[in-house]
Amino acid sequence: DSGVTQTPKHLITATGQRVTLRCSPRSGDLSVYWYQQSLDQGLQFLIQYYNGEERAKGNILERFSAQQFPDLHSELNLSSLELGDSALYFCASSVAAGTEAFFGQGTRLTVV
Amino acid sequence: GESVGLHLPTLSVQEGDNSIINCAYSNSASDYFIWYKQESGKGPQFIIDIRSNMDKRQGQRVTVLLNKTVKHLSLQIAATQPGDSAVYFCAENWDNQAGTALIFGKGTTLSVSS
Numbered sequence: 001d002s003g004v005t006q007t008p009k010h011l012i013t014a015t016g017q018r019v020t021l022r023c024s025p026r027s028g029d030l031s032v033y034w035y036q037q038s039l040d041q042g043l044q045f046l047i048q049y050y051n052g053e054e055r056a057k058g059n060i061l062e063r064f065s066a067q068q069f070p071d072l073h074s075e076l077n078l079s080s081l082e083l084g085d086s087a088l089y090f091c092a093s094s095v096a097a098g099t100e101a102f103f104g105q106g107t108r109l110t111v112v
Numbered sequence: 113g114e115s116v117g118l119h120l121p122t123l124s125v126q127e128g129d130n131s132i133i134n135c136a137y138s139n140s141a142s143d144y145f146i147w148y149k150q151e152s153g154k155g156p157q158f159i160i161d162i163r164s165n166m167d168k169r170q171g172q173r174v175t176v177l178l179n180k181t182v183k184h185l186s187l188q189i190a191a192t193q194p195g196d197s198a199v200y201f202c203a204e205n206w207d208n209q210a211g212t213a214l215i216f217g218k219g220t221t222l223s224v225s226s
Binding site: 002004033035041042043044045048055056058090092097098099100101102103104105106 | 143144146148154155156157158161201203205212213214215216217218219
């Protein structure tokens, strides 16, 4: 158990809908990362937050947004969902950038 | 864009052999590297890391080598076991104007047969 908790584990929704994925980082970790992993693909970096502030952005679509709350949990919002958004979404946390990051078990999103 | 890549998508070894998984990175400014193992249906699991001021680091049955001259990273697994079967990713800590991010390569699938 990495200490990073992601909910829900599975999510099935229709095209055009909006979903929210939740991540609770390890105790003491201030940095949260979000990644997308499509079938047989690597981990695509989406966005990083540190202590409530956005620190880095990757290939995140405009339909996607995220935030980190004062209690350090983070949410990834995906809207106007398309079939191609079906993927595993992972959250990772670390004490700070440039230190080991620990991953949650992921949320498997299926858009039908 | 810049990214971390791996030389081979798959590697098959016999139980007890030593495995070497390679990774080439492109950002010479990267100062921190991590190897992760991902088993089917699970999140990536930290294996070992190395900073750019080192060229070798050893863990339990694993060794990471860093060659900054050719921007190459490798993971050596000694006495490979069936439980080592997984996808292995290297990641680099990448600073740019947008901030700092941990960037992953595509992964190498290690298959260990007994």
